[in-house]
Amino acid sequence: MARGNHQPAQDEHVRSAVARGELLPLPKILALAQARVAGEMLEVELERDDGRLVYEIKMLASVNGRVREIKLDARTGALIEIEDD
Helix, strand or coil, X not given: CCCCCCCHHHHHHHHHHHHCCCCCCHHHHHXXXXXXXXXXXXXXXXXXXXXXXXXXXXXXXXXXXCEEEEEEECCCCCXXXXXXX
Protein backbone atom coordinates (compact mmCIF):
# COMPACT_ATOMS: atom_id res chain seq x y z
CA MET A 1 0.00 0.00 0.00
CA ALA A 2 1.71 3.18 -1.13
CA ARG A 3 1.04 6.25 0.90
CA GLY A 4 -1.39 8.46 -0.96
CA ASN A 5 -2.82 5.51 -2.88
CA HIS A 6 -6.26 5.35 -1.29
CA GLN A 7 -7.92 1.95 -1.28
CA PRO A 8 -10.65 2.11 1.36
CA ALA A 9 -11.13 -1.66 1.80
CA GLN A 10 -7.39 -2.27 2.19
CA ASP A 11 -7.03 0.76 4.49
CA GLU A 12 -9.80 -0.62 6.74
CA HIS A 13 -8.13 -4.05 6.80
CA VAL A 14 -4.85 -2.45 7.91
CA ARG A 15 -6.60 -0.34 10.59
CA SER A 16 -8.30 -3.47 11.93
CA ALA A 17 -4.98 -5.34 12.03
CA VAL A 18 -3.38 -2.45 13.94
CA ALA A 19 -6.31 -2.39 16.40
CA ARG A 20 -5.89 -6.15 17.00
CA GLY A 21 -2.16 -5.68 17.63
CA GLU A 22 -1.17 -7.64 14.53
CA LEU A 23 0.61 -4.67 12.96
CA LEU A 24 2.44 -1.70 14.44
CA PRO A 25 0.83 1.67 13.72
CA LEU A 26 2.45 3.82 11.05
CA PRO A 27 3.71 6.56 13.47
CA LYS A 28 5.63 3.89 15.42
CA ILE A 29 7.08 2.42 12.20
CA LEU A 30 8.15 5.87 10.99
CA ALA A 31 9.86 6.59 14.32
CA LEU A 32 11.76 3.29 14.04
CA ALA A 33 12.77 4.13 10.47
CA GLN A 34 13.95 7.63 11.51
CA ALA A 35 16.06 6.05 14.26
CA ARG A 36 17.83 3.97 11.59
CA VAL A 37 18.13 6.59 8.82
CA ALA A 38 17.67 10.25 9.70
CA GLY A 39 15.99 12.14 6.88
CA GLU A 40 12.79 12.83 5.02
CA MET A 41 10.26 10.06 4.48
CA LEU A 42 9.43 9.75 0.78
CA GLU A 43 7.22 6.67 0.53
CA VAL A 44 5.76 3.89 2.66
CA GLU A 45 4.46 0.56 1.42
CA LEU A 46 3.04 -2.39 3.28
CA GLU A 47 3.83 -5.59 1.41
CA ARG A 48 3.87 -9.32 1.95
CA ASP A 49 7.43 -10.69 1.74
CA ASP A 50 8.22 -14.37 2.32
CA GLY A 51 4.87 -14.86 4.06
CA ARG A 52 5.15 -11.93 6.46
CA LEU A 53 3.98 -8.34 6.27
CA VAL A 54 6.78 -5.84 5.82
CA TYR A 55 6.81 -2.05 5.84
CA GLU A 56 9.12 -0.65 3.16
CA ILE A 57 10.03 2.96 3.90
CA LYS A 58 12.00 5.07 1.44
CA MET A 59 13.94 7.85 3.13
CA LEU A 60 16.01 10.70 1.73
CA ALA A 61 19.00 10.52 4.07
CA SER A 62 19.90 13.89 5.57
CA VAL A 63 23.59 12.93 5.92
CA ASN A 64 24.41 12.17 2.29
CA GLY A 65 21.23 12.87 0.29
CA ARG A 66 20.88 9.26 -0.84
CA VAL A 67 17.55 7.47 -1.05
CA ARG A 68 17.61 4.51 1.32
CA GLU A 69 14.99 1.78 1.67
CA ILE A 70 14.36 0.44 5.15
CA LYS A 71 12.44 -2.81 5.55
CA LEU A 72 10.82 -3.43 8.94
CA ASP A 73 8.74 -6.35 10.14
CA ALA A 74 5.20 -4.92 10.30
CA ARG A 75 4.30 -6.88 13.44
CA THR A 76 7.43 -6.33 15.55
CA GLY A 77 9.23 -3.39 13.97
CA ALA A 78 12.40 -5.49 13.74
CA LEU A 79 14.88 -4.35 11.12
CA ILE A 80 15.03 -6.66 8.12
CA GLU A 81 17.23 -4.68 5.78
CA ILE A 82 18.54 -1.24 4.84
CA GLU A 83 19.67 -0.72 1.27
CA ASP A 84 20.43 2.10 -1.12
CA ASP A 85 17.61 2.54 -3.58
